[in-house]
Amino acid sequence: MTTTAAPSLHASTTDPLRIAVIGTGYLGATHAACMAELGFEVLGVDVDPAKVEALSRGELPFHEPGLAELLRRHVASGRLRFTTCYEQAGAWADVHFIGVGTPQRPGESAADLRYVDAAVTALAGHITRDALVVGKSTVPVGTAARLAGLLAETRAANGLPGRVELAWNPEFLREGFAVQDTLSPDRLVVGVASDHAEQVLCRVYADAVAAGTPWIRTDYETAELVKVAANAFLATKISFINAFSEITEAVGGDIGTLADAIGHDPRIGRRFLNAGVGFGGGCLPKDIRALQARVSELGLDRTMRFLAEMDDINLRRRDRVVDLAVQVLSHDRDGVTRCTANGGSGHVPDPVSVQVLNGARIAMLGTTFKPDSDDVRDSPALDVANRLYTAGAEVSVYDPKGNANAAARFPRLGYVDTCREAITGADLVILLTEWDEFRALDPDHVATFVNRRNIVDGRNVLDPTAWREAGFTLAALGHRFAPDTGRGG
Numbered sequence: 447m448t449t450t451a452a453p454s455l456h457a458s459t460t461d462p463l464r465i466a467v468i469g470t471g472y473l474g475a476t477h478a479a480c481m482a483e484l485g486f487e488v489l490g491v492d493v494d495p496a497k498v499e500a501l502s503r504g505e506l507p508f509h510e511p512g513l514a515e516l517l518r519r520h521v522a523s524g525r526l527r528f529t530t531c532y533e534q535a536g537a538w539a540d541v542h543f544i545g546v547g548t549p550q551r552p553g554e555s556a557a558d559l560r561y562v563d564a565a566v567t568a569l570a571g572h573i574t575r576d577a578l579v580v581g582k583s584t585v586p587v588g589t590a591a592r593l594a595g596l597l598a599e600t601r602a603a604n605g606l607p608g609r610v611e612l613a614w615n616p617e618f619l620r621e622g623f624a625v626q627d628t629l630s631p632d633r634l635v636v637g638v639a640s641d642h643a644e645q646v647l648c649r650v651y652a653d654a655v656a657a658g659t660p661w662i663r664t665d666y667e668t669a670e671l672v673k674v675a676a677n678a679f680l681a682t683k684i685s686f687i688n689a690f691s692e693i694t695e696a697v698g699g700d701i702g703t704l705a706d707a708i709g710h711d712p713r714i715g716r717r718f719l720n721a722g723v724g725f726g727g728g729c730l731p732k733d734i735r736a737l738q739a740r741v742s743e744l745g746l747d748r749t750m751r752f753l754a755e756m757d758d759i760n761l762r763r764r765d766r767v768v769d770l771a772v773q774v775l776s777h778d779r780d781g782v783t784r785c786t787a788n789g790g791s792g793h794v795p796d797p798v799s800v801q802v803l804n805g806a807r808i809a810m811l812g813t814t815f816k817p818d819s820d821d822v823r824d825s826p827a828l829d830v831a832n833r834l835y836t837a838g839a840e841v842s843v844y845d846p847k848g849n850a851n852a853a854a855r856f857p858r859l860g861y862v863d864t865c866r867e868a869i870t871g872a873d874l875v876i877l878l879t880e881w882d883e884f885r886a887l888d889p890d891h892v893a894t895f896v897n898r899r900n901i902v903d904g905r906n907v908l909d910p911t912a913w914r915e916a917g918f919t920l921a922a923l924g925h926r927f928a929p930d931t932g933r934g935g
Contacts, residue, residue, distance in 0.1 A: 452634075452648045452661040453641070463649055466491055466539035468565045470501055470528065472624075472728075472821075473582060473617055474545030476513055480628035481543075482520035484653055490528040491535045498528045509820035509847045512625040536572030541650060543615075544569075544581045550732040556739035557586055557732070566593050570600035573610050578646045581614045584673050584733055586740040590614045590637060590666035613643045614666050616673035621727065622818030629653075633660045637669025677733045678753060683718045684725050685756040688763055691721035691924030695766070701924030702906060721924035723830070723878055723904040724763035726815030728823040731757070763923065767830045767876065767904050768837075770921045772802045774900045775874055777929050778919060795837035804838030807897060809872040811865065812879025814848035822851045827878035827904075832856050844868035846881055866895060873898040880905040889916035 463486060467478040470492040478490040492498050500507060504518035520526035529535065535542065546561040562583055569579065579597060581590055594612040601610060614637035619627045634651055638644045644663055648655060655661060664672075687705055694701045701721040709716025725731070734753045741750045769786045776784035779802075786799050795803070815825040822828050825848075835841045835858065842860045845852065849861045862868050865883060869875055869892055877884050885907045893899055893916050901913060903922040913920045921927045 452651075452655040453644055462486070463540045463646070464538055465489070465650070466535040466542045468492075468535070468542060468544050468569060469546030469561070469583075470494075470497055471545070471547055472508060472510070472621075473547075473619065474543075475501065475506065475508075475517070476510065476619065476624045476628060477543055477545055477582065477617070478526060479513055479516040479520060480625060481650075482523075482526040483516050483629065486525075486650075488520070488526045489535055489539060490526070491530070491532060492528065493530060495530055498530050501528045509818075510624050511622060511818055516625065532568045533572045536569060536577075537574050540575075540577055541646060542569055542573070542577060542579045544579065544583055545617075546583055548583050548585055548736075549728075550735060554739070555735035556743075557584075557736040559585065559589060562589070562593070563596070566596055567600055570597045570610075571604050571606075573601070573608060574606055575608045577608060577610050578643055579610060579612050580647065581612070582617045584616065584677075584729070584736075585670055586736055587667050587670045587674075588740075590670055594639070594666070611638075611640060611643045612666075613638045613647060614669040615647060616669055618673065618676065621816060621821055630657070631659055633662060635662045635664065635669050635672050637664050637666040639666070674733055674737045677730050678737055678750075680718060681725060681730050681734050681753070681756050681760070684720075685759040687719045687721050688724060688924075689759050692759075692762070692766075694924050695926050698926045698928075720906065722763065722906055723767055723826040723923060724760040726824040726826045726829075727819075727821055731760075731824045764826050764829050764833070766923060767826075767878070767902060768799065768833050770902050770923070770927060771806075771808065771834060771839075771874060771876065772799055773927050774902060774919055774921050775806055776802045778873070778898055778900055783927070783929065795833070799837045803834060805840065806838075807840045807842070807871055807873045808834055809868040809875045809896075810834075810841055810843045810859075811845075811868065811875065811877045811884045812848070812881060813843060813845040813852035814879050817879055817881040818847075820847040820851050822848050822855060825852075825879075828852050828856060830876070830878060830904075831859055835859055842868045842872065845879060846883055848879075870895045872896045874900040874902065876902045876904060877908065878904040880907045889913045889918055893917060 465481050465486045466489045467474045468491045470490045478488050482488045504521045506514045506517055544565050546565045548557045551558040597612055616635055631654055636647045691701045705719040708714050709719050738750050738753050772786050773783045784798055786796050810831045812827040813822050831841050831843055842862055844862050844865050853861050889912055899918040901918050901920050906922050910920050
């Protein structure tokens with residue numbers, strides 16, 4: 447059943463709910479702090495004692511705008527606490543949100559559900575009262591039904607009292623906007639097996655419901671599929687415009703104008719039709735791969751075959767940045783625009799790349815997969831930086847928030863603390879994360895620090911005219927690099 451209005455609350459259900467959040471990574475810590483902000487008493491549970499201790503001091507181990515302030519405020523007030531003890535959570539909370547990670551299995555495309563299974567199993571053995579267990583993690587379809595059975599079997603085997611149900615309530619957080627998305631969601635999807643479970647979730651989200659947030663009640667399977675469908679559609683839209691950018695790079699044309707023109711069609715819309723280096727992060731890449739793996743398990747291999755091409759298009763954008771770097775630098779050195787022998791494909795540099803890039807001083811602006819985040823998981827920017835380094839370039843890397851995480855993954859790159867340090871003496875500047883700091887760069891000011899006036903705009907956020915008037919050769923993804931005709935420099 448699907449509805450557009452949440453159920454009315456009964457007078458007998460107005461006692462305050464106590465909430466536990468299992469898993470205190472990005473999703474769990476955000477949800478816990480935001481639930482405290484909404485007025486609930488919240489207990490965060492994690493198996494990592496060091497993480498629990500840091501959060502208990504009000505220290506956030508990642509960057510998310512506005513979240514650190516919420517964490518400190520509610521830890522100080524006592525409304526938000528953290529523990530490693532499942533027994534404490536099981537005896538205390540009315541609602542248990544599961545927010546543990548579901549990463550890609552090593553060497554496979556499928557999701558690794560070990561952490562979700564372990565969390566539900568541990569929790570099930572310690573709930574001694576009426577409670578609702580609510581999954582928020584992104585999981586393959588069919589997982590919730592399996593976990594509902596696991597929950598019931600574990601409790602029966604331990605002879606535990608109380609009525610305990612499972613519900614699924616997928617998250618739709620955007621990194622950089624996670625606090626806003628939790629406190630003021632654009633929709634609430636609840637996969638439930640009873641009216642009682644829906645009533646409990648309606649109480650949790652009473653403020654959002656009162657504000658008119660669309661309320662969608664459905665079954666487990668649909669709730670699971672909604673999240674992966676949303677991510678798959680978003681990945682498809684980004685990959686679609688990047689596929690067209692491959693055409694405009696070959697034949698000419700303006701990819702930005704093309705996107706504007708088709709974006710005026712209300713059936714298409716302009717958002718996320720931005721040609722660039724592609725998507726990354728901890729959600730879209732692994733979620734579309736996990737979806738492909740799951741439908742294959744279901745015998746529906748052909749159903750999501752197009753997602754494999756979306757993934758390939760996305761990864762080719764990274765190849766294209768390497769190729770543009772080779773083209774720009776080779777043209778700057780001797781007026782001959784060289785291309786990588788294999789289109790820049792792969793992590794093993796070809797001879798042309800090594801010949802042109804070896805010894806070149808390249809400033810890399812950005813390591814995170816998007817601005818307002820310190821997340822470098824599957825980051826196109828960091829991947830490109832590593833490829834250029836592997837080809838022999840002297841890479842100087844700067845990101846306002848991501849350097850520490852990037853250095854943990856690729857310590858051999860040269861990290862600096864300011865944009866000025868990165869660009870000083872550079873033969874080429876490459877912008878790959880669209881931080882406001884980089885968008886606002888003054889080309890005349892940059893020109894006073896670089897060795898050669900060359901720049902690659904991997905996100906199409908710079909004004910080409912202003913940079914070319916300052917004497918820069920500018921190349922951008924989605925645009926044909928033709929410096930001799932004035933389009934590339």
